[in-house]
Amino acid sequence: MEVLLFGISKEITGQKILDLSKDNQINTVLDLKKWILKKYPQMGNLNSFAIAVDQEYANDDLRLSDQQEIALIPPVSGG
Amino acid sequence: MKKIEILSDINLNEVYAWLQHPEAGGIDLFIGCVRNHAHGKSVIKLEFEGYEPMALHQMDRLANKAIEQWPVKKLLMIHALGNKQIGDPVVVIGVACAHRDDAFKACKFLIDELKKSVPIWKKEYFTDHTVWVNAHP
Numbered sequence: 715m716e717v718l719l720f721g722i723s724k725e726i727t728g729q730k731i732l733d734l735s736k737d738n739q740i741n742t743v744l745d746l747k748k749w750i751l752k753k754y755p756q757m758g759n760l761n762s763f764a765i766a767v768d769q770e771y772a773n774d775d776l777r778l779s780d781q782q783e784i785a786l787i788p789p790v791s792g793g
Numbered sequence: 794m795k796k797i798e799i800l801s802d803i804n805l806n807e808v809y810a811w812l813q814h815p816e817a818g819g820i821d822l823f824i825g826c827v828r829n830h831a832h833g834k835s836v837i838k839l840e841f842e843g844y845e846p847m848a849l850h851q852m853d854r855l856a857n858k859a860i861e862q863w864p865v866k867k868l869l870m871i872h873a874l875g876n877k878q879i880g881d882p883v884v885v886i887g888v889a890c891a892h893r894d895d896a897f898k899a900c901k902f903l904i905d906e907l908k909k910s911v912p913i914w915k916k917e918y919f920t921d922h923t924v925w926v927n928a929h930p
Binding site: 718720721722725759760761766769770771785787788789790791792793 | 825841842843844846847848850851872883884904907908909910911912913914915916925926927928929930
């Protein structure tokens with residue numbers, strides 16, 4: 715599973731993409747959020763962050779699979 | 794008819810030309826541009842980054858909601874990405890309707906919702922530091 719990163723989340727992780735292929739404990743969006751917060755505690759200092767699955771904002775209980783396009787969305791600030 | 798784009802530069806003459814419609818008596822145009830200050834400090838430039846396919850998809854959803862709600866003749870949403878200097882246009886929302894009230898309402902809806910949900914990020918460059926806007930409390 716890969717997670718696309720943008721904006722401040724790229725700076726916090728030092729990466730453009732998180733590669734979680736070796737971690738099979740992540741089944742849902744909530745699991746992914748918890749994993750991110752554990753691995754990168756600085757993400758917890760943000761106002762919030764969301765997970766997008768196939769370009770839609772995803773609920774915590776959505777199940778994740780390798781076929782989906784998954785992205786971490788820090789607080790947006792366009793406009 | 795709608796036009797949804799993410800570009801490196803916005804041409805306002807082209808925007809206005811595209812929005813014209815013989816049945817539209819009111820064209821409402823919102824132009825968001827780079828301001829030279831934030832939090833009492835001088836801003837040197839802004840940098841915009843986007844998750845382009847999702848941003849376009851979310852902008853399109855907002856456009857469809859506006860078209861359902863108001864009698865829109867033409868609707869345009871364009872956001873620029875990359876480095877932007879003071880005064881540069883970075884986002885344009887244009888709505889052409891028969892009457893001005895609908896055009897104003899649809900235009901305000903679109904820019905307000907874009908700022909809440911479209912995955913684009915703005916970094917402010919000050920003389921001595923940078924800030925990702927809205928990132929921290």
